[in-house]
Amino acid sequence: MFEIKGLSVNYGGIEAVRDISFSVEEGTIVTLIGANGAGKSTTLRTIAGLVKPRTGRIEFMGEDITGKDPAYIVGKGITLVPEGRKIFPDLTVLENLKIGAYLRSDNIEGDIDWVFSLFPRLKERSWQYGGTLSGGEQQMLAVGRALMSRPKLMMMDEPSLGLAPLIVRDIFSIIREISKEGVTILLVEQNANMALQVADMGYVMETGRITLSGKGSDLISNDEVKKAYLGK
Amino acid sequence: MDRAKKNHLIRIFVAIAVVYLAVLVLEFTLRPTSILFTVLRKGAIYSLVAVSMNLLNGFTGLFSLGQAGFMLLGAYTYAIFTMPVSVKESERVYRYYECIVGFDTGSFVGLIAAGLVAAFFAFLIGLPVLRLKSDYLAIATLGFAEIIRAIFQWDVLGPLTNGANLLREYKDLSRITLPFTDIPFPPTLFVFIVAGVCILLIVLLINSSFGRAFKAIRDDETAAEAMGINLFKHKELSFVISSFFAGVSGALLAAFQYTVQAQQFESMMTYEILLIVVIGGIGSISGSCIASFLYIALSEWWLRGLDMGKFLGISAPDLFRSGFRRLVFSVIIMVIVLFFSKGIMGDKELSFERMKAFVKRAGRKKKETAK
Numbered sequence: 052m053f054e055i056k057g058l059s060v061n062y063g064g065i066e067a068v069r070d071i072s073f074s075v076e077e078g079t080i081v082t083l084i085g086a087n088g089a090g091k092s093t094t095l096r097t098i099a100g101l102v103k104p105r106t107g108r109i110e111f112m113g114e115d116i117t118g119k120d121p122a123y124i125v126g127k128g129i130t131l132v133p134e135g136r137k138i139f140p141d142l143t144v145l146e147n148l149k150i151g152a153y154l155r156s157d158n159i160e161g162d163i164d165w166v167f168s169l170f171p172r173l174k175e176r177s178w179q180y181g182g183t184l185s186g187g188e189q190q191m192l193a194v195g196r197a198l199m200s201r202p203k204l205m206m207m208d209e210p211s212l213g214l215a216p217l218i219v220r221d222i223f224s225i226i227r228e229i230s231k232e233g234v235t236i237l238l239v240e241q242n243a244n245m246a247l248q249v250a251d252m253g254y255v256m257e258t259g260r261i262t263l264s265g266k267g268s269d270l271i272s273n274d275e276v277k278k279a280y281l282g283k
Numbered sequence: 284m285d286r287a288k289k290n291h292l293i294r295i296f297v298a299i300a301v302v303y304l305a306v307l308v309l310e311f312t313l314r315p316t317s318i319l320f321t322v323l324r325k326g327a328i329y330s331l332v333a334v335s336m337n338l339l340n341g342f343t344g345l346f347s348l349g350q351a352g353f354m355l356l357g358a359y360t361y362a363i364f365t366m367p368v369s370v371k372e373s374e375r376v377y378r379y380y381e382c383i384v385g386f387d388t389g390s391f392v393g394l395i396a397a398g399l400v401a402a403f404f405a406f407l408i409g410l411p412v413l414r415l416k417s418d419y420l421a422i423a424t425l426g427f428a429e430i431i432r433a434i435f436q437w438d439v440l441g442p443l444t445n446g447a448n449l450l451r452e453y454k455d456l457s458r459i460t461l462p463f464t465d466i467p468f469p470p471t472l473f474v475f476i477v478a479g480v481c482i483l484l485i486v487l488l489i490n491s492s493f494g495r496a497f498k499a500i501r502d503d504e505t506a507a508e509a510m511g512i513n514l515f516k517h518k519e520l521s522f523v524i525s526s527f528f529a530g531v532s533g534a535l536l537a538a539f540q541y542t543v544q545a546q547q548f549e550s551m552m553t554y555e556i557l558l559i560v561v562i563g564g565i566g567s568i569s570g571s572c573i574a575s576f577l578y579i580a581l582s583e584w585w586l587r588g589l590d591m592g593k594f595l596g597i598s599a600p601d602l603f604r605s606g607f608r609r610l611v612f613s614v615i616i617m618v619i620v621l622f623f624s625k626g627i628m629g630d631k632e633l634s635f636e637r638m639k640a641f642v643k644r645a646g647r648k649k650k651e652t653a654k
Contacts, residue, residue, distance in 0.1 A: 099509055125511030137506035139499050141566075141630065150499045153492065154511040200511065 052077040052235060053204055058107030060090075060097050067093040069259040070107070075204065075237055075252075080230050082238040082246040082267065084280060085256035091239040092134055094256075095206045098237075099131040100124040111204070126154050128203035134239075135212060136193040140182025144173055147181050147192055151199030159199065166195040169225065187218035194225065198234070205229065206237045211245060223249055243280035247271040255280075294635060303475060310469040318584050324456070324474045325583065326576035328535045331478040333559040333571040334485055335528035340557075341566035341630070342489055343521040344501030345413070346421045348553050349405075352428030353526040355548035356404055357397035357533030359435060359444060362543045365393040365454035376452055380441035390454040391462075394477060394534050401530025402523045404431075409522045413515060425550060435545035450543045459538065474535055481528050486568055488524065497521050562619055563626050570628030586611060 053075040060068040068090040075081045083091045096102045098109055100121035109117045116124055130151075139147050148166060152159040167174035170191040176184065181192060190210055197205055207226070211219040223245050230236050230249075240246035247253050250267035255276060263275065270276050306323065313319060332350060339345050363384055371382040388396070412423045434440065436447040444450075456470035488494050496517050499507040508514055537543045555578075563574030588594035589608040597603075619626075631637070 101505065101508060120513070121508050122511040122513050125509075131509045133506055133509055137503050137509075139502035139506065141502050142495065142498055146495055146498075149492070150495055150507070150510050150512075153496060153499075196510070 052112060053237075054110045055094075055098075056108045056110070058094070058097065058109065059105045060093050060102060060107075061105050062093045062102060066105075067259055068097065068104075071256070071259070071261045073254050073261060073264065075235060077203075077235055078230070078233060079251040080226065080236045080238060080249055080267075081252045081254070082240055082250035083254050083256055084240055084243040084246055084276075086241070086280075088258075089256040090259040091256055092208055095131060095208050095237070095239055098124075098129065098206060101131075122154065125200055128201070130197040130200050130202040130205050132193050132197045132205065132207040132210065134208035136186075136189045138181040138184070138189050138192050138196065140180060142181055143178055144181060144184070144192060145177045147196050148173075148199050151196035152201075154200065162199055162201065166198055169198075169228065170195055186214055187221070190214060190218075190222055191225070194222075194229075198229070202234060204235045204237060206239070208239050209241060210238070211240065211242045219245060243276065244271070247276075291634075299479070303472065303479075306472050306475050307469060310471055320471050322576070322580045322584055323471050324539050325536075326579040327471075327474045327478040328532050328539060329556065329559060329575040329579055330572040331481050331535065332529050332532035333556050333563065333575045334482050334568055335525045335532065336556050337560050337563075337565065337568065337571050338485055338489065338497075338528075339521055339525040340560060342494065342501060343497040343518065345518060345521065346417050347424040347522070347525075348421045348550070348557070349408070349424030349428045349526075350529050350556050351548045351550060351552040352424075352431040353401040353405060353529035354533030354536060354552070355428075355431055355435060355545060356401045357530030358537035358543045358548070359450070359545070360397040360400040360530070361390075361393040361534030361537050362450040362453045363443065364388045364396050365390055366450070366452060370452045376448075376450060377442075377445055378448070380445060382445075383442040390459050390538070393454060394531055397534035398527040398530040401533070402527035405523045405526030406519070409519045413518045413522060425553070428548070428550060428553060432545050432548055444545070447544070447546065450537075451541060453537070455538045455541045457541070474539065477531065477535060481531055482568065482572070485524075485528060489568070493517070493520065558616065561626055562616075562623075564628035564630060565626065566630035567626070567628035567632055569633035570626055570631075573627060573633070581615075582608070582612065 055074070056072050058068055058071050059066065062068075071094065073081075083094065085091050093102060097104050100119055100123070103118050107117065108115060111127060111129060114127070116127060139150065142150065145163070148163055149159070152162065167177075172188055173191055173195055176188065181189065184192060194207070194210070210222050210226070214222065219242065226236060226238065227249055238246055238250065247267045247270050253265060253267045253270040254261050255263035255270070263270065263273065265273070309319065332354060336347075336350050339347050365388055366376065367387050368385065370376055371384060371387070408424070408427050412420060412427070415423055435444045438446055440446070456473065457467070459468045459470065459473055460466060461468050489497070496507070496512050499510065499512060500514060500517055504514060559574045559578050560571055562578065563570030563572070586594075586608045589603050589611055590605050591603065594603055
């Protein structure tokens with residue numbers, strides 16, 4: 052469904068991503084794990100069209116989308132839940148959700164109800180400003196906002212960042228739930244343990260390269276991964 | 284639409300109707316030279332341009348300082364379009380130049396043309412300038428306004444702009460008539476209607492999905508872009524629309540002043556408008572309107588005495604000399620910025636609920652102090 056071939060990206064004067072290739076099968080959860088500065092976020096931003104790649108090819112459902120505008124890519128069905136949530140603080144929860152559906156011209160009422168059923172907390176707070184929500188609620192809003200564009204592939208950049216362990220668990224159970232609804236998920240995480248538990252496939256990134264790949268359950272018991280990322 | 288919302292809308296419309304009716308009644312009862320009319324007219328004109336600036340600075344997060352330039356474009360367009368051909372051909376206005384504009388239009392067409400010309404220039408300027416961020420955008424737009432002002436006083440453009448000389452005898456407020464008749468239009472009401480309709484259009488825009496996209500860009504550009512909002516296209520749109528209404532307000536100002544001269548549209552004017560936006564609250568439409576009437580009332584009326592030797596019954600011709608008013612004004616502004624840094628309204632809008640709550644609070648406070 053989704054494939055990256057030989058992607059290299061320069062970002063901020065350095066070669067942040069060096070010749071990586073990987074693919075995502077429809078309906079699966081795929082995770083990219085790795086330390087700070089490994090190039091995970093840059094990869095996601097490049098797929099979303101926010102950063103232009105130096106070389107390489109990004110294919111989505113058989114179409115070459117390399118270097119296209121973000122609006123085009125969102126329209127094709129790829130959405131990014133940005134790192135640090137990036138909700139709109141001075142818009143209400145409902146307005147935030149509506150912005151997520153900005154490119155759609157069909158009826159979005161049903162999808163608002165769908166998001167509210169996934170996140171009942173957001174429904175209670177639909178008239179509150181985004182900036183007044185707690186960290187966990189903001190992450191829910193960021194996910195809900197991304198879902199409003201009816202994505203086929205949802206990319207999530209560090210959804211567990213800065214959240215309490217209990218809330219992280221909630222977020223991950225929601226990721227599973229969304230995946231069951233048929234949305235393919237590409238997940239970037241530093242919390243390798245949680246990410247590999249939910250993922251079907253995992254890739255380990257180090258200084259811009261993919262150094263390991265395998266099934267989530269295999270990677271979690273891999274000695275190198277254990278030593279480097281799981282602290283065991 | 285649910286009932287509460289409907290009732291709310293009805294109340295707003297009633298309130299607006301009352302204001303317009305009051306203006307009409309004043310127009311038939313007070314003498315036409317009353318200072319109150321100056322305040323009302325200029326206040327309404329400044330409301331419009333302040334709201335248009337707020338659309339850009341408050342709702343889209345673009346810090347632009349080109350407002351005076353777009354007003355100048357609007358004012359000149361209006362004056363040149365609505366000046367009768369007979370006046371253009373006589374030597375009364377174009378004394379040193381041969382006017383090259385061989386047509387004239389009514390005031391309505393003049394207003395629309397004023398907006399369109401300003402919008403067109405905004406479109407052109409926006410192409411390079413809107414790629415800049417914050418401070419740089421402010422500098423570039425300020426520079427544009429100054430350049431426009433200089434160009435309009437340029438000799439070579441004399442046959443169009445009359446050089447550095449005045450334009451007059453166009454359709455100013457005393458010459459505007461009811462459509463298809465010779466009956467004069469009540470001038471203050473005319474200003475209120477034009478400004479009111481324009482502000483209503485801006486409010487509708489802000490509450491549309493475009494307005495939401497503008498606010499999203501203001502809150503977080505990266506996130507807005509990731510949601511599929513084309514940053515440049517929307518910034519350009521906001522810039523062009525804001526300038527359109529600045530142009531219309533420039534046209535109104537021309538009609539209000541009876542004469543137009545490029546010299547008047549200096550950067551000081553932009554700062555005045557910026558001040559109104561800040562005092563009213565960045566991101567509040569009603570705040571901008573309230574602040575503009577307050578500002579105009581203060582500068583044109585209540586503080587006049589500070590320049591004329593007598594203020595609040597105190598006569599001190601040595602102290603209250605020309606220019607003292609500006610000094611007092613500066614102090615007021617400093618107090619506002621220090622103690623009400625969010626302006627009168629913050630980013631909230633005036634509503635009946637808020638007013639009720641305010642009266643209640645004030646009443647309670649009074650009781651407490653009485654105890």
